[in-house]
Amino acid sequence: MTDTSTDSIDLSTVRVALIGAGNMGGPVGLTMLEAGVRPENLRVANSSAESSERAASALGATAATSRAEAVRDADVVVLGVKPYQVLDLLAELREDLPSGVLVLSLAAGTTLSHMRHTLGAGAAVMRAMPNTPISVGEGAVGLMGGADVDPAHHRLAHALFSKAGVAVDITEDQVHAFIGAAGSLSAFVFLLIEAMTDEAVRLGLKRDLAAALVQQTVRGAATMLTEEGTHPAVAKNAVSSPGGTTVQGLAALEREGVRNGVAAAMAAAADASRAMTED
Ligand SMILES: NC(=O)c1ccc[n+]([C@@H]2O[C@H](COP(=O)([O-])OP(=O)(O)OC[C@H]3O[C@@H](n4cnc5c(N)ncnc54)[C@H](OP(=O)(O)O)[C@@H]3O)[C@@H](O)[C@H]2O)c1
Known part of the structure; x- marks a missing residue:
């Protein structure tokens, strides 16, 4: 090594x-x-x-x-x-x-x-x-x-x-994979944070409170996975009670194709990097 x-x-x-x-x-x-x-x-x-x-x-x-x-x-x-x-x-x-x-x-x-x-x-x-x-x-x-x-x-x-x-x-x-998974990924996360903050405002929170809550939650979720070594699916299932709020929200995310959208964004960044590379 x-x-x-x-x-x-x-x-x-x-x-x-x-x-x-x-x-x-x-x-x-x-x-x-x-x-x-x-x-x-x-x-x-x-x-x-x-x-x-x-x-x-x-x-x-x-x-x-x-x-x-x-x-x-x-x-x-x-x-x-x-x-x-x-x-x-x-x-x-x-x-x-x-x-x-x-x-x-x-x-x-x-x-x-x-x-x-x-x-x-x-x-x-x-x-x-x-x-x-x-x-x-x-x-x-x-x-x-x-x-x-x-x-x-x-x-x-x-x-x-x-x-x-x-x-x-x-x-x-x-x-190319690295660019999808890190180089360009921060911008994708910024977009997701922007979308979550805007929706929190639409739901009735003041913008500064909405921004603070969304950023803290994104940071906390990432830190939890890093520090506890938990698989994201396990962490997600742990907060999904039958018929509860979270599982309804998760089902909406899947119906709206968020997983596919994220995968498409990462693949597009990797493809663009490949295309940019000289022979
Ligand atoms: N942005 C990202 O997230 C990111 C991530 C990873 C890698 N990169 C790589 O980082 C590199 C720079 O991207 P960037 O987004 O930082 O671009 P940028 O903001 O446009 O910066 C380019 C820099 O190069 C300077 N420059 C231009 N011509 C020069 C010359 N002849 N001699 C000396 N300096 C010169 C510019 O100075 P002036 O302002 O004086 O023109 C400017 O400071 C790219 O190769 C990109 O692939 C970027």
């Missing part, structure tokens, strides 16, 4: 270049700071100097004057740009990357083999597929490529995501 122990890794001297601190790169930068990367060692480069300054200041990190300057002394280069930009960016930065650097891409679709092809066979490249709840330490990150990089880089990647929630090793073949 691969060693992902992060206990002995001191991140206070690790230099990270974050190229693209947007909706996903920003939370990734935050979780790395939380894990122990020092603000002066997290260098941010966006598409312009103003944007780099803005993003660095929002994160409490340091703006780089250029992409080349950001990567020059880096131990890790995190790519938070759009998938179609990744290979062009790597080609641009190839000469500036220090030897021994770990390149960690957040992009959907761009494979490790394409990145290696652009950088040269010996390049240390990994992919990370995070979701946005990493910004509150309750996210999920799928790490790819660990088996092909040296163990120190693999441990380093895990250490950088040690405050993200859970970070697991996955293969590139699994990333």
